[in-house]
Ligand SMILES: Nc1ncnc2c1ncn2[C@@H]1O[C@H](COP(=O)(O)OP(=O)(O)OP(=O)(O)O)[C@@H](O)[C@H]1O
């Protein structure tokens with residue numbers, strides 16, 4: 353999709369500093385040295401207790417097409433340093449031109465619930481390649497994960513209603529609109545108004561009509577009648593252009609005409625005013641006229657909090673049209689995902705663990721070649737344990753430590769059921785993973801959310817789901833921090 357929009361390869365969709373570092377790695381002979389990077393976030397968005405991973409499919413498409421075109425190289429040749437001389441020497445550009453993606457990638461499947469500090473994606477390969485991919489991978493995964501999470505929150509509020517995504521007009525440009533439509537669908541929406549997303553992603557498309565339709569006629573009734581005449585099987589009438597209650601009555605008149613012709617009134621839409629009061633009144637009028645099955649759609653700057661409030665007020669809304677606050681993730685417009693080096697092979701071919709120190713414990717990265725083990729019981733997910741695949745205790749007795757409070761331990765034994773979340777996606781640059789159909793991913797989100805304790809799903813002061821470090825990894829991390837701090 354993006355390729356067609358920009359008509360170019362997307363390998364330059366990265367920050368300049370990735371390329372200058374790549375050049376440095378190449379000049380210093382390190383370009384091909386193996387590195388491990390992890391993509392993770394540190395804090396759930398929207399003050400919530402869970403996050404829904406999304407964007408892997410886009411990352412896979414991106415990586416499959418990775419490589420620098422002649423035009424990319426030509427452009428890079430024009431970049432200059434402060435002396436006006438080319439930034440990159442020709443041999444480096446030649447190296448880039450011949451570069452083919454060679455990394456191993458592991459990732460959690462889209463639609464998985466994930467928690468702070470767990471790798472959503474782990475990439476191993478020549479450091480030059482891993483480095484160049486930092487920005488695009490974050491770009492692809494941060495946004496879609498954010499929107500899928502926002503959508504999942506709205507689904508939690510209205511588990512039995514229809515959710516329509518109406519955001520394209522307010523989205524952050526074409527790609528923001530497209531990826532938001534896809535992520536919203538995965539997160540729990542039923543359909544989108546975005547027709548291109550329908551075409552490209554196989555998402556159901558749905559819609560009503562705008563105020564302009566009503567305003568273009570002499571009166572509202574004529575507008576409704578005309579719409580119903582030409583689209584008798586797609587009639588949801590927007591009733592608030594002039595007077596909502598009168599609008600509902602006009603919709604009922606048209607509903608009766610539709611019935612006389614063997615059709616029905618699908619719905620009415622409320623787009624302003626007190627949506628609780630108006631939906632209750634509209635429901636009464638519709639029911640009294642025998643239109644019990646006619647839907648009441650509401651739209652107007654909705655978000656999960658207004659939806660919850662409307663539900664509490666007894667609103668009779670069964671279809672929610674949500675745009676701006678969903679596709680822009682209005683109250684938190686970015687997920688703070690990061691991408692950090694966690695291991696590097698030295699000149700002798702041995703892995704060395706790496707951490708980034710920070711004054712804030714939460715920002716000190718975790719070393720190693722990480723995997724995430726999710727323990728569950730009959731009630732659902734119990735805890736996640738990050739471990740190093742090279743050095744993990746036997747499942748008979750595994751101790752996990754809270755990285756922020758080493759006095760807090762948990763022990764698991766062979767009776768504990770678990771699953772390792774990171775799946776192989778690419779092996780030596782070749783895709784080994786089959787992307788599931790979007791419907792499967794969408795279902796996965798709901799199945800995963802159902803495994804979470806209610807307290808983790810709630811919006812206000814949610815519980816913190818336990819995520820710990822396997823003891824060997826905790827010890828390795830602690831030792832490395834002490835060594836770096838002590839200069840030993
Ligand atoms: N009963 C309600 N409880 C809580 N929030 C509501 C209720 N009814 C509507 N809202 C929300 O309150 C906001 C009202 O928006 P606004 O002040 O722009 O009024 P409006 O009715 O949309 O007016 P306009 O005619 O300009 O569209 C919207 O976000 C809407 O979803």
Ligand SMILES: O=P(O)(O)OC[C@H]1O[C@H](OP(=O)(O)OP(=O)(O)O)[C@H](O)[C@@H]1O
Pocket residue numbers: 518519521522623651652653654673674675676677
């Ligand atoms: O409110 P959102 O969640 O973004 O949902 C989409 C909105 O887009 C449409 O109107 P538009 O906002 O273009 O015009 P309006 O504000 O005058 O209704 C529609 O009527 C919704 O209100």
Ligand SMILES: O=C(O)c1cccnc1
Pocket residue numbers: 518519545558559560561562621651673675
């Ligand atoms: O179909 C609708 O009602 C619709 C579509 C986009 C934005 N607002 C409403």
